[in-house]
Structures are given as structure tokens and as C-alpha cells.
Amino acid sequence: MKRAVYPGTFDPITNGHIDVLEKASKVFDEVILAVASFTGKNPIFSLEERVDLCRKSLIHLPKVRVMEFDGLVVNFARKIGALVMIRGLRAVSDFEYELSQALMNKKLCEELDTVFFVPHNKYLYVSSTMVRQVVELGGNMHDMIPECVEAALKERMKSLAEYK
Amino acid sequence: MKRAVYPGTFDPITNGHIDVLEKASKVFDEVILAVASFTGKNPIFSLEERVDLCRKSLIHLPKVRVMEFDGLVVNFARKIGALVMIRGLRAVSDFEYELSQALMNKKLCEELDTVFFVPHNKYLYVSSTMVRQVVELGGNMHDMIPECVEAALKERMKSLAEYK
Amino acid sequence: MKRAVYPGTFDPITNGHIDVLEKASKVFDEVILAVASFTGKNPIFSLEERVDLCRKSLIHLPKVRVMEFDGLVVNFARKIGALVMIRGLRAVSDFEYELSQALMNKKLCEELDTVFFVPHNKYLYVSSTMVRQVVELGGNMHDMIPECVEAALKERMKSLAEYK
Amino acid sequence: MKRAVYPGTFDPITNGHIDVLEKASKVFDEVILAVASFTGKNPIFSLEERVDLCRKSLIHLPKVRVMEFDGLVVNFARKIGALVMIRGLRAVSDFEYELSQALMNKKLCEELDTVFFVPHNKYLYVSSTMVRQVVELGGNMHDMIPECVEAALKERMKSLAEYK
Amino acid sequence: MKRAVYPGTFDPITNGHIDVLEKASKVFDEVILAVASFTGKNPIFSLEERVDLCRKSLIHLPKVRVMEFDGLVVNFARKIGALVMIRGLRAVSDFEYELSQALMNKKLCEELDTVFFVPHNKYLYVSSTMVRQVVELGGNMHDMIPECVEAALKERMKSLAEYK
Amino acid sequence: MKRAVYPGTFDPITNGHIDVLEKASKVFDEVILAVASFTGKNPIFSLEERVDLCRKSLIHLPKVRVMEFDGLVVNFARKIGALVMIRGLRAVSDFEYELSQALMNKKLCEELDTVFFVPHNKYLYVSSTMVRQVVELGGNMHDMIPECVEAALKERMKSLAEYK
Numbered sequence: 014m015k016r017a018v019y020p021g022t023f024d025p026i027t028n029g030h031i032d033v034l035e036k037a038s039k040v041f042d043e044v045i046l047a048v049a050s051f052t053g054k055n056p057i058f059s060l061e062e063r064v065d066l067c068r069k070s071l072i073h074l075p076k077v078r079v080m081e082f083d084g085l086v087v088n089f090a091r092k093i094g095a096l097v098m099i100r101g102l103r104a105v106s107d108f109e110y111e112l113s114q115a116l117m118n119k120k121l122c123e124e125l126d127t128v129f130f131v132p133h134n135k136y137l138y139v140s141s142t143m144v145r146q147v148v149e150l151g152g153n154m155h156d157m158i159p160e161c162v163e164a165a166l167k168e169r170m171k172s173l174a175e176y177k
Numbered sequence: 178m179k180r181a182v183y184p185g186t187f188d189p190i191t192n193g194h195i196d197v198l199e200k201a202s203k204v205f206d207e208v209i210l211a212v213a214s215f216t217g218k219n220p221i222f223s224l225e226e227r228v229d230l231c232r233k234s235l236i237h238l239p240k241v242r243v244m245e246f247d248g249l250v251v252n253f254a255r256k257i258g259a260l261v262m263i264r265g266l267r268a269v270s271d272f273e274y275e276l277s278q279a280l281m282n283k284k285l286c287e288e289l290d291t292v293f294f295v296p297h298n299k300y301l302y303v304s305s306t307m308v309r310q311v312v313e314l315g316g317n318m319h320d321m322i323p324e325c326v327e328a329a330l331k332e333r334m335k336s337l338a339e340y341k
Numbered sequence: 342m343k344r345a346v347y348p349g350t351f352d353p354i355t356n357g358h359i360d361v362l363e364k365a366s367k368v369f370d371e372v373i374l375a376v377a378s379f380t381g382k383n384p385i386f387s388l389e390e391r392v393d394l395c396r397k398s399l400i401h402l403p404k405v406r407v408m409e410f411d412g413l414v415v416n417f418a419r420k421i422g423a424l425v426m427i428r429g430l431r432a433v434s435d436f437e438y439e440l441s442q443a444l445m446n447k448k449l450c451e452e453l454d455t456v457f458f459v460p461h462n463k464y465l466y467v468s469s470t471m472v473r474q475v476v477e478l479g480g481n482m483h484d485m486i487p488e489c490v491e492a493a494l495k496e497r498m499k500s501l502a503e504y505k
Numbered sequence: 506m507k508r509a510v511y512p513g514t515f516d517p518i519t520n521g522h523i524d525v526l527e528k529a530s531k532v533f534d535e536v537i538l539a540v541a542s543f544t545g546k547n548p549i550f551s552l553e554e555r556v557d558l559c560r561k562s563l564i565h566l567p568k569v570r571v572m573e574f575d576g577l578v579v580n581f582a583r584k585i586g587a588l589v590m591i592r593g594l595r596a597v598s599d600f601e602y603e604l605s606q607a608l609m610n611k612k613l614c615e616e617l618d619t620v621f622f623v624p625h626n627k628y629l630y631v632s633s634t635m636v637r638q639v640v641e642l643g644g645n646m647h648d649m650i651p652e653c654v655e656a657a658l659k660e661r662m663k664s665l666a667e668y669k
Numbered sequence: 670m671k672r673a674v675y676p677g678t679f680d681p682i683t684n685g686h687i688d689v690l691e692k693a694s695k696v697f698d699e700v701i702l703a704v705a706s707f708t709g710k711n712p713i714f715s716l717e718e719r720v721d722l723c724r725k726s727l728i729h730l731p732k733v734r735v736m737e738f739d740g741l742v743v744n745f746a747r748k749i750g751a752l753v754m755i756r757g758l759r760a761v762s763d764f765e766y767e768l769s770q771a772l773m774n775k776k777l778c779e780e781l782d783t784v785f786f787v788p789h790n791k792y793l794y795v796s797s798t799m800v801r802q803v804v805e806l807g808g809n810m811h812d813m814i815p816e817c818v819e820a821a822l823k824e825r826m827k828s829l830a831e832y833k
Numbered sequence: 834m835k836r837a838v839y840p841g842t843f844d845p846i847t848n849g850h851i852d853v854l855e856k857a858s859k860v861f862d863e864v865i866l867a868v869a870s871f872t873g874k875n876p877i878f879s880l881e882e883r884v885d886l887c888r889k890s891l892i893h894l895p896k897v898r899v900m901e902f903d904g905l906v907v908n909f910a911r912k913i914g915a916l917v918m919i920r921g922l923r924a925v926s927d928f929e930y931e932l933s934q935a936l937m938n939k940k941l942c943e944e945l946d947t948v949f950f951v952p953h954n955k956y957l958y959v960s961s962t963m964v965r966q967v968v969e970l971g972g973n974m975h976d977m978i979p980e981c982v983e984a985a986l987k988e989r990m991k992s993l994a995e996y997k
Contacts, residue, residue, distance in 0.1 A: 606958075
């Protein structure tokens with residue numbers, strides 16, 4: 014059984030991520046979407062919320078399973094028996110970061126390779142950060158994120174605004 | 178059966194290509210290394226020689242099959258029933274070219290995705306062009322190319338030198 | 342009447358920005374320099390101060406009008422009837438970010454295009470961030486920023502130092 | 506009257522070029538599409554053919570005028586009284602080349618600035634080179650080039666094939 | 670006497686930095702490793718700790734002297750009579766930042782040039798940030814950092830974990 | 834004695850190259866400018882002419898010696914006892930190519946490192962290729978190349994034009 018792991022913070026999951034998962038589903042027997050508990054900055058959504066939004070957005074992809082992890086991604090990948098790690102590539106700046114991560118992970122875990130997918134043209138400029146900013150400023154991202162994510166983001170922005 | 182196609186001119190095949198094929202062999206049931214008859218410039222080796230050197234260099238990879246093709250790679254991929262196309266990524270300049278090719282191929286053939294692998298650290302700077310140049314100038318590339326390729330390159334350079 | 346909008350945080354305005362505005366003034370009938378109230382991080386100068394420094398620095402450009410805005414820049418651009426958005430391009434890293442922003446803004450507002458200017462050679466490496474750092478460390482930036490900005494920055498650094 | 510010049514070899518003109526011209530038409534009173542007689546390599550189409558295909562493809566844009574030029578583009582721009590030069594930007598590699606050209610042209614002609622437009626998302630990966638290659642290999646580019654260009658390219662490829 | 674200065678935050682020093690220093694030692698008579706007191710963010714290690722770890726890691730390089738500095742690096746370089754500044758280059762994103770810094774420093778101090786070294790292949794993807802992250806997540810970096818740095822990092826992570 | 838080698842085709846030498854040599858002269862006891870006999874394409878100037886133009890342009894730099902070489906540059910560097918190789922860095926595309934060359938040369942000759950210099954701001958966009966193109970099209974490059982190079986280029990262009 015060929016299993017791949019697709020790690021990230023998914024804060025929140027976007028249609029770009031889902032597009033990568035659809036492509037990966039054709040290649041692998043199982044794809045574990047691995048939501049990192051550690052994000053390195055203050056996430057908009059808690060780990061539970063991020064996992065929950067991923068699950069709701071991926072019901073149509075039976076080969077994809079959502080899990081959470083902490084610690085090094087290579088250790089998690091080893092534990093679940095993943096053959097490769099999956100990453101999306103959108104831009105040159107992505108590429109440099111991803112290349113150094115791939116080389117570092119290869120060093121930390123000799124048997125784990127990284128495989129890159131390119132999302133559909135229309136998602137090339139979509140990132141979780143950009144989605145958060147646009148919605149925070151009152152913009153509409155409904156082509157770029159699943160419905161449940163859009164609802165959750167608007168809810169979150171409303172309660173953040175009330176606190177100020 | 179999950180079949181991938183890895184197209185290129187392979188003029189000549191390098192250890193960087195072979196490293197990508199070893200990684201791809203773990204993911205796919207069959208990998209077709211597809212040698213392009215059309216190279217867009219004067220190749221050092223004829224189509225037959227390029228195919229032959231690939232075959233000799235890949236005996237240890239039973240899942241890899243070497244074929245030649247002409248015309249558009251997406252048409253060839255469709256004909257042989259390939260699920261995805263494989264490409265290696267070494268550098269930012271590679272990445273930009275490969276990204277535009279991947280988007281163009283996706284446009285020419287909606288169902289064909291491109292999957293990228295990163296070769297091992299020690300092959301990151303190896304290209305067929307650099308190999309040809311170094312050997313032409315008398316350098317030794319034996320860590321970077323299969324033995325049969327090194328022998329063929331030296332032979333070729335010798336006969337080119339005699340013609341001058 | 343052809344109106345363009347040049348949005349940013351301008352924390353503070355530099356000679357690079359002013360050079361872009363001088364070029365844009367030749368092309369458009371009116372250029373709105375739009376100072377963002379939301380900066381995404383702690384600005385050195387308040388919105389009022391940033392607007393004030395822009396106004397003082399642009400007295401010689403009668404076609405340029407300084408305004409503040411909040412929310413999405415595309416909404417502001419629509420409200421004031423801007424034909425295009427203006428951005429400066431200095432480096433590859435700029436370019437990637439600006440390209441994704443331009444594509445996103447095009448998506449959010451179909452009729453709004455982005456037009457890029459390249460500042461003069463001598464300003465290619467100047468950014469607001471670099472200006473703040475150099476002045477903070479005691480350096481002299483007088484060729485790179487308007488006089489009023491230099492005075493304000495030194496004043497601000499002095500009061501920040503007293504707080505420590 | 507605000508006149509811009511959009512120079513290139515246009516071998517052949519693509520929908521990406523036309524998209525840039527449509528955007529520029531909104532900003533300028535007149536846009537001169539300037540077809541270079543000197544291409545630095547063997548063009549597929551002669552100067553007359555390239556000019557002719559541009560004219561046929563741009564009938565719907567009354568503000569655009571097609572002219573040919575030889576020598577330095579800055580001299581041509583000066584002669585026709587162009588305020589700025591227009592260029593399209595698609596990718597990082599484009600950007601670096603265009604930046605150095607813009608700086609060089611600024612040096613050769615102090616009063617001439619370069620203004621960059623980004624073509625629509627769907628044309629980001631289209632170049633004249635890629636169009637020629639795909640059609641040469643038998644592919645279909647009808648979304649990416651005007652009808653008259655597609656017909657001319659197929660005609661040309663047929664006669665090239667007969668020569669071989 | 671040819672003296673070079675190699676400035677940075679060194680939070681912490683890595684084998685990549687040491688590799689650059691070994692190369693620089695062959696070229697210059699003395700290399701001052703200059704540890705910045707100001708880091709622009711919260712460092713993991715205090716200035717004293719960073720200096721101490723550098724000294725312990727560089728005992729085998731008699732031409733290298735570790736000093737601390739505050740303020741602009743060009744002022745420090747001038748004070749100690751440095752001929753040039755040294756920087757390591759690993760990736761394209763590094764390069765753009767370093768190029769703008771080099772141009773800015775040249776502007777701030779006309780007589781000070783910057784000289785770039787490329788670390789060994791196996792250190793190309795190592796940065797202080799990545800080292801901190803991997804150790805924080807429980808990973809092993811012993812090929813990438815000196816022993817004393819590894820011990821100090823583990824100690825620090827342990828006490829940070831206890832605070833939580 | 835610290836000797837460096839600065840290899841290239843120098844077809845022709847530009848003020849950007851000379852700026853790099855002036856910087857390198859401050860660091861090294863001797864700098865060998867090594868003109869490659871093999872250029873990989875048709876050079877404008879013969880090897881003798883290129884060497885001659887370099888010599889005439891570098892009379893003011895007594896530490897620089899002009900030599901020609903063929904074969905691998907690492908073999909030449911070893912033969913003349915060079916400590917390091919010098920290269921100029923202007924742009925990201927330069928950087929990627931130079932990085933792969935530096936890594937390859939390090940592999941071919943373990944003891945030879947590459948050291949990079951950044952030319953002055955005003956030469957950042959100057960390349961031999963651009964110089965040839967501008968002069969060929971009738972432009973004036975007198976700030977960018979030595980006088981003797983400008984005269985030789987104009988002479989060459991005149992005789993090329995007569996042949997047509």
C-alpha cells in the first residue's frame with residue numbers, strides 16, 4: 014500500500030491544498046493530511062478547528078485521511094509508514110524554501126523523499142496568509158476556499174473585531 | 178497499474194536522472210523513460226545512442242522501461258496510458274521553466290499532471306550540458322555519469338577532435 | 342480623466358517611492374497615493390504621521406494627492422474611480438509577491454489592472470525597512486529619504502531610545 | 506497626447522501580447538506596437554509577415570498602431586515621441602531580463618521610462634517560443650493565439666516539413 | 670595586513686558559517702567574526718552566549734578572532750580597519766537580500782566591498798533558523814552544528830519546555 | 834603570495850569586469866585575468882584580440898596579469914597556483930549559474946574555492962552580450978566599456994555590415 018503524507022499548518026485549508034490532494038489521490042493509495050500542532054506563530058484557528066475544517070472540506074476524497082501531529086514531520090512520516098512526503102509548489106520563493114526543507118528532511122530521514130505537485134493555474138497565487146488578509150479586510154474569497162472555511166473565517170473575524 | 182512517464186532528451190543520461198528514476202520507482206508500478214527524437218538543437222548522441230545508453234544505465238531498475246517518442250509529450254503520455262509526468266527539479270531557473278511546461282501540458286491534456294522529484298544533494302548541480310562541457314574540456318565526471326556514458330562521451334570527443 | 346492609485350504603508354516614504362510617483366505623474370492625470378491604515382505589523386509612524394510625511398515630501402508633484410484608506414485596496418480603488426493600480430518593482434522577491442497580489446486583485450476586481458514602474462538605479466536597493474534599520478543603528482540615509490522624513494525618523498529613534 | 510511604444514519581435518504575436526495591448530489601451534491615447542526587423546536569431550516569419558499578423562490580430566483595438574523599426578528601440582521611441590515603453594511580465598526570468606533592459610534603456614535615453622503590465626492569469630505561461638514548439642510538434646494552441654496566427658503557423662510548419 | 674570582517678547574529682553558529690570561515694582564512698591574514706548585539710528579533714542565545722559558542726567552535730582557526738559590535742556594521746568595519754566584509758551565499762533568496770545589503774553598505778562606506786563565499790554543498794540548506802526549529806522539535810543536527818552548540822541548544826530547549 | 838584567477842571569455846571586457854578587478858586587486862597580491870580560448874559560441878573577437886583589449890584596458894592595475902588558457906579552468910588554476918577563483922555577481926540568473934559552476938569546480942578540484950564580488954551599482958546591468966547588441970544597433974556605450982573596446986567594436990561592426 015502506497016501511503017503519502019501531506020504536512021502543513023492548514024490555517025486554513027484552501028482550494029489550492031485541495032487541488033493538490035485531488036492530484037495526489039490519483040497517485041497514492043492513501044494520503045495522510047497531517048496538521049501540525051506547532052505553527053511557529055499565532056494561528057487564526059486552533060489545532061482542533063484546523064483539523065475539523067480539513068475533514069469537512071475533504072469528504073469527497075475517500076483516500077485522504079486527516080491526522081494531527083507534533084514534533085518533526087519526518088518522525089511522524091516514519092511512524093505512519095509514509096513512502097513519500099507531498100508538497101505543493103506555486104512560486105519561486107516557495108520553491109527555494111521547499112527545496113531546503115526537502116534536503117533537510119532527506120538528511121533527517123534517508124528513506125523519505127519529497128514529491129511536488131503544482132496546483133491548478135487558478136490557485137497559483139492563493140495562500141492561507143493571503144486568504145486570511147483578504148477576508149480580514151472584508152473581501153470575498155469564495156472561489157478560493159471551501160464554504161465551511163469561509164463561514165468559519167467570517168465568524169472569527171467578527172469576534173476578533175468585537176474584541177478590539 | 179500506475180504508470181508514469183519521464184520525458185527528456187537525455188543527451189546523455191546522468192546520475193541525476195537515475196536518482197530521480199530510483200525515487201520514482203518506489204512510487205509507481207512502471208516508469209517509462211521517454212527519449213525525445215526531437216531535441217531542438219544538435220545532440221551529441223543520436224536517438225539510438227541515447228536510448229542505448231539509457232537502457233545500459235538502468236538495468237538495475239526493473240520497473241523502468243526506455244522508449245523513444247516524437248511529437249508532443251502529452252500525446253505520447255496519453256497513448257501509453259501514463260497517469261502522470263515526472264520531472265526533476267534542481268534550481269530556480271529549472272523551476273520556472275518546468276512550471277510553465279507543466280501548466281502548458283495541463284492545458285494540452287487536462288488529465289495529465291506533473292510530479293516533481295528533487296535529486297540527491299550531490300547531483301543538484303549536474304546537467305547534461307555541464308557534463309558534455311566538462312568532458313569536452315578534458316575533465317573527469319565519473320561520479321556524475323554511468324560508466325558506459327563516460328566511455329561513450331570520451332569516444333565521441335576523440336572523434337570530434339580528429340575532425341577538426 | 343485618467344486616475345491611478347499607488348497604495349502602501351509608506352512607513353516612511355522613501356526617495357524610491359517618490360521616484361515612482363514622478364514617473365507615474367507623466368503618464369496619469371492624477372495619482373492618488375493611498376496610505377493604508379492597516380499595516381499588519383507595528384508601524385514606526387502613526388497613520389497621521391505617515392500621511393503628513395507623504396504630503397510634505399510631495400509638494401513638488403501637483404498631480405499627486407495623498408489619501409488614507411482602510412479595508413481592501415481594490416474597494417478603495419473602485420470608490421475613487423482609479424483606472425489602474427501602481428506598484429514599484431525592485432527585485433525578484435518583490436516581483437513574486439507583487440505578481441501574486443496583482444493576480445489576486447484582478448480576481449477581486451476584474452476591471453482593475455496593475456501597472457509596474459522600476460525606480461531609478463540608485464534607489465533599487467532602498468526599502469522602508471532598510472531605511473528604518475540604518476537610521477536606528479545611527480546611519481545616515483539623507484540621499485535616500487526626504488529631509489522631513491530623516492528629521493522625523495531621528496526624532497522617533499531618540500524617543501524610543503529614551504524609553505529603553 | 507500620451508503615446509506608448511510596445512516593442513518586440515512578435516514571432517508570432519500571441520494572446521498574451523494582445524492582452525497586454527488591451528490593458529495598455531485603457532491607459533494611453535495611442536499604443537505603437539513596434540515590430541523589430543532585427544531578431545538576433547532566425548525568425549519563423551519574415552518582418553512583413555509578422556507585421557501583417559499583428560495588424561490582422563489587432564483590428565479590434567483602434568488605439569493600437571503597428572509599425573516596424575530597426576536599430577535601437579530607444580531611438581525609435583524618441584522619433585515617434587513615445588512617453589514610455591511597455592513590456593509584459595510573466596515570470597521571474599522575464600523580470601530579471603526586463604529589469605536590466607529597462608535600466609539600460611533608461612541610460613541610453615534618460616527621458617524614457619518602462620512600464621510593465623501583467624497578462625491575464627491564463628496567459629502567464631504563453632510565449633512565442635512555446636507556441637512555435639507546440640505547433641511544430643502537432644499540438645493545438647487555438648486558445649493561446651489569434652486564428653490568423655494559427656493558420657499561418659500550420660502553413661509554415663507544413664512547408665518546413667516538405668523541405669526536410 | 671589584510672583583515673576581513675564576517676558580521677552576523679550567529680544565533681547559533683553553524684557548520685555552514687565555520688566552512689565559510691575556513692575558506693576565508695586561506696585568503697585573509699585575519700578574519701574578525703563580528704557578533705551583532707542587535708538582532709532585530711528575540712534571539713535564542715544572549716550576546717555573551719553567542720560570542721562564547723563562536724569562540725569555542727573556532728579554536729582550530731587561529732586567524733579568526735571573535736568580537737561583538739553594536740550599531741552599523743560599516744562603522745565597526747571601519748573602526749577595526751577591515752578591508753572587506755565577508756558573507757556566505759546559499760540560495761537565491763539569500764542572494765537578493767545580500768546584494769541589496771552590499772549595495773547599501775557600499776553607499777554608507779565607499780571603501781568597503783563585500784566578498785561572497787559559497788559554503789560546501791552539504792551545508793547549502795543549513796541556516797540558524799532551521800537548526801533551531803529542528804532541535805526544538807526533537808531532531809538531531811549533529812552533522813550541521815558544532816558539539817558545543819548542540820549541547821547548548823538542547824539545554825535551552827529543555828528549560829524553555831519547563832517554562833511552558 | 835596570494836594569487837587569484839578571474840576566468841571568462843571577455844568578448845569584450847567591460848567596465849563591470851574592470852570594477853571587479855579593481856576590488857580584487859585590493860584583496861589579492863596578484864590577479865590573473867584568464868581569457869578562455871574556447872567560448873562555446875562564435876565570439877565577436879578572436880582570442881588574440883580579446884587578450885589584447887584586456888591588456889590595454891588594465892594598464893592602470895599593476896597587480897593584474899592577462900593570460901589565455903584552454904581546457905578546464907580548474908586545471909589552469911592549479912597550474913598557475915591560484916588560491917581562489919574570482920567571479921562577478923550581478924543578478925539572480927547569474928547567481929544560479931555561478932553557484933552550480935562553483936560547486937562543480939569544487940568537485941573537480943577540492944582545494945579551489947570561488948569568491949564572488951559585486952560590481953558597482955552602475956554596472957549591475959552591463960554584460961558583454963548587451964554591449965555587443967547595443968553597439969551593433971548603433972548605440973553609444975562609452976560609459977560602460979573602455980575606449981579601446983568601443984573603438985574595436987565599432988570597427989568590427991562596420992566590417993560586418995560591409996559583408997552583408
